[in-house]
Amino acid sequence: MREIENRQFVLASHNAGKLREFADLLAPFGYRVRSAAELGLPEPEETGTTFEENAYIKAHAAACATGLPALADDSGMCADALAGAPGVYTADWATLPDGRRDFRVAMEKVERLLREKGAFGASARRARFVAVLCLCFPDGAAEYYRGEVEGQLVWPPRGTLGFGYDPVFQPDGFETTFGEMTAQQKHGWKPGDAHALSHRARAFKSFAEARLVAA
Ligand SMILES: O=P(O)(O)OP(=O)(O)OP(=O)(O)OC[C@H]1O[C@@H](n2cnc3c(O)ncnc32)[C@H](O)[C@@H]1O
Numbered sequence: 649m650r651e652i653e654n655r656q657f658v659l660a661s662h663n664a665g666k667l668r669e670f671a672d673l674l675a676p677f678g679y680r681v682r683s684a685a686e687l688g689l690p691e692p693e694e695t696g697t698t699f700e701e702n703a704y705i706k707a708h709a710a711a712c713a714t715g716l717p718a719l720a721d722d723s724g725m726c727a728d729a730l731a732g733a734p735g736v737y738t739a740d741w742a743t744l745p746d747g748r749r750d751f752r753v754a755m756e757k758v759e760r761l762l763r764e765k766g767a768f769g770a771s772a773r774r775a776r777f778v779a780v781l782c783l784c785f786p787d788g789a790a791e792y793y794r795g796e797v798e799g800q801l802v803w804p805p806r807g808t809l810g811f812g813y814d815p816v817f818q819p820d821g822f823e824t825t826f827g828e829m830t831a832q833q834k835h836g837w838k839p840g841d842a843h844a845l846s847h848r849a850r851a852f853k854s855f856a857e858a859r860l861v862a863a
Pocket residue numbers: 660661662663666691694706721722723724725738739740742777810811812813814826846848
């Protein structure tokens with residue numbers, strides 16, 4: 649198995665919300681991590697049809713560009729009543745014709761479609777967040793870590809914390825949305841804990857246990 653040498657790798661993401669969460673999750677481990685955004689790397693086109701394919705595209709591009717191992721996160725929200733949509737197209741649903749992203753518009757679109765399907769009760773509004781992390785080396789060797797969290801879509805959006813679709817997602821067992829949780833509450837995990845809450849923290853926990861060594 650190839651090693652992460654010199655405690656150094658690239659985070660192959662341009663999403664500020666994700667990068668904040670990873671900075672937080674990685675802090676206890678003391679790795680030297682720079683993001684694709686900081687390094688000015690181009691954003692590759694996400695042409696895959698699965699989270700795994702898109703995570704590989706992003707991680708491989710960053711690993712090739714830097715010569716370092718790269719970790720990418722491909723994630724999304726899957727609504728049962730919409731046959732798993734928006735899924736891998738979660739970011740696309742928020743993208744305006746001029747390329748900017750507006751998650752209020754995206755959340756309204758999801759809500760409109762749920763209403764068209766008659767999805768009003770909690771059980772009809774079930775959804776999950778999925779995150780697939782890909783660790784890829786410059787030679788193309790890759791490994792994957794997946795995390796999912798089940799919950800329901802609420803309306804109207806609640807909370808101003810987090811990012812993306814957080815204000816409409818209420819994880820099972822909680823009365824608050826991810827938009828009403830601090831980053832620590834949303835992760836629901838720190839090194840040594842047996843369980844994590846968010847999709848990203850669950851995937852990260854597997855990655856950390858397999859690959860990271862505390863400083
Ligand atoms: O590809 P990178 O550069 O990492 O950044 P991105 O924002 O394009 O990320 P994705 O392609 O993986 O798209 C994921 C979408 O799902 C949303 N999403 C993912 N995780 C989320 C979370 O924890 N909370 C809210 N929304 C999330 C996010 O806002 C994006 O629109």
